Amino acid sequence: MTVIKQKAVSLSRHAKNVRKYINGKDALARGGWNLPYNKYWYAKMARTRKSFGHDKPARAGAKNTIMYHQVLAFLPEECSCNGGKMTPDACMAYAEQWLAKHYPHQQVILALHEESDKEGKRFAVHMAINRTDLLTGKRLWEGTGAQAKHKRASWVREMDEAWNLTQLEKGKKNSKIRDRQPRDIEKEIVDRGEYSYKNNLRELIHIAISDYHPKNMEQFKKLLASWGVDIFIKNNRVYATDLDIKEAGNPKCTFNLTRLDGRFALKSLQTAFETGTMESEKPMTFEQRRDVYIQRLKKAYSAWVEQAKASKGVAYNAFPKFVAPKCDDDLLEDPAVRDELLARRGYAKEIRNRYASAVPDYGEDNVRAAGQAGTHSVQQPVIESGRTREQSDKNVEH
Structure with missing residues (x-):
């Protein structure tokens, strides 16, 4: 099953790291949703937030989440770098379909990377999702932490089924390739x-x-x-x-x-x-x-x-x-x-x-x-x- 991960970005240092990773030279592909990609995309997102009053916290003393760093990490067996069908182009198409279905009115910048860790290689699409909803003018809100996590996981299962990707079986590890590395x-x-x-x-x-x-x-x-x-x-x-x-x-x-x-x-x-x-x-x-x-x-x-x-x-x-x-x-x-x-x-x-x-x-x-x-x-x-x-x-x- 495709892995979905998300972190709220509120600190300037965190935002800088996300910007640096997405703009980095190692990205295999990049794209934009409701915002064309260029290396100053973050400044355009900041102007959007300011125009809707989202450059400040909604409540006094609270942190102000400016964007979400979301990652769609594909199962190693499914990736073309391991002989699977998910090529870089297919991974980007999957991510764009994901955005069209669940974040149609957000400004998003995407970057595809081939990630390597101690367990092997896979493709992952990193997305910087601006907090402002362009249609409603409200801040993006998907529920409490646990609720939102379960909601996104169910969305991924639906997407994987539509793309005929491997589903996670209860009680079994997600990837056999990563078990052998x-x-x-x-x-x-x-x-x-x-x-x-x-x-x-x-x-x-x-x-x-x-x-x-x-x-x-x-x-x-x-x-x-x-x-x-x-x-x-x-x-x-x-x-x-x-x-x-x-x-x-x-x-x-x-x-x-x-x-x-x-x-x-x-x-x-x-x-x-x-x-x-x-x-x-x-x-x-x-x-x-x-x-x-x-x-x-x-x-x-x-x-x-x-x-x-x-x-x-x-x-x-x-x-x-x-x-x-x-x-x-x-x-x-x-x-x-x-x-x-x-x-x-x-x-x-x-x-x-x-x-x-x-x-x-x-x-x-x-x-x-x-x-x-x-x-x-x-x-x-x-x-x-x-x-x-x-x-x-x-x-x-x-």
């Missing part, structure tokens, strides 16, 4: 194009379910165990301990699968087992084993990088070493596996030299200087997979 700092890592070991763990579990279709929890556990992941159930919740990360010495190795991905709740997994077919007992092909090992290697390396960042300044001999997951002998013959192993070990060596203190003098080691504590020497850029050393210092997870 990486959280907090992990999202920042993914946005930088780096590897997140939690994201790679999420991918391994998804591969196990979608590609191998285990038909019960025991088969699921057995398959993940062969990939270095221990699955267990506690208090009706499913947890995963990443053994690759645990063996590398990183304590952040056990995860609640529901928090890792909303699709991995116990009931959801059991439903997937019941509807799937038995394939997990089939031996994996060489290519499948190779791909799974590379996923594990990247995951283990990402976890080690996090550990290395937290160990800055630790003496070189005590600095945690990168330990790659055990690799079958036949996989070592594969060029992709071999190249990935060499690359991760090389990156890890450089990071250790950069972050550790008391780095031994290896003479020709051209990365040794980066790890010297208290030095300020200038280095020449070193190209690494398309990045310079200065860039990789900000993006050490490669």
Whole structure:
């Protein structure tokens, strides 16, 4: 269901922030209702309020609400940025129909944004709705806070039904896409194009379910165990301990699968087992084993990088070493596996030299200087997979 949010604007600072957001360069589209858009729209609204006596509070000592900041935020699944049908033009058309039906005589300025938060992307139309009703000359009033909120929610349900958009089901979360998005700092890592070991763990579990279709929890556990992941159930919740990360010495190795991905709740997994077919007992092909090992290697390396960042300044001999997951002998013959192993070990060596203190003098080691504590020497850029050393210092997870 489309989310409707509204805040009354009475403080000049709040009004300035609304104006700045609507006029900002990141807007995908803008428009006006009973008022053509230009960057001085707020001054025209102010003149309208003054002409109707709405530039002052209706009662002495009360705050004067000058406008409402209203937001129509569309369900991520419905938005074209996630493969849905609601394009930017469609979102603006929806908003204009909304205004025609419920705010036909207000001055309104609209701005469409693609919003990103810790849970993903969606389109949202932000509207600055002037308080003055041009037809009646009265101030806009929709009832008390709770009454108005319920009224707007019912209006949105009607609009969504007319537009054939997904309706909110009682007791269920509004968006499945937002349930699957990486959280907090992990999202920042993914946005930088780096590897997140939690994201790679999420991918391994998804591969196990979608590609191998285990038909019960025991088969699921057995398959993940062969990939270095221990699955267990506690208090009706499913947890995963990443053994690759645990063996590398990183304590952040056990995860609640529901928090890792909303699709991995116990009931959801059991439903997937019941509807799937038995394939997990089939031996994996060489290519499948190779791909799974590379996923594990990247995951283990990402976890080690996090550990290395937290160990800055630790003496070189005590600095945690990168330990790659055990690799079958036949996989070592594969060029992709071999190249990935060499690359991760090389990156890890450089990071250790950069972050550790008391780095031994290896003479020709051209990365040794980066790890010297208290030095300020200038280095020449070193190209690494398309990045310079200065860039990789900000993006050490490669």
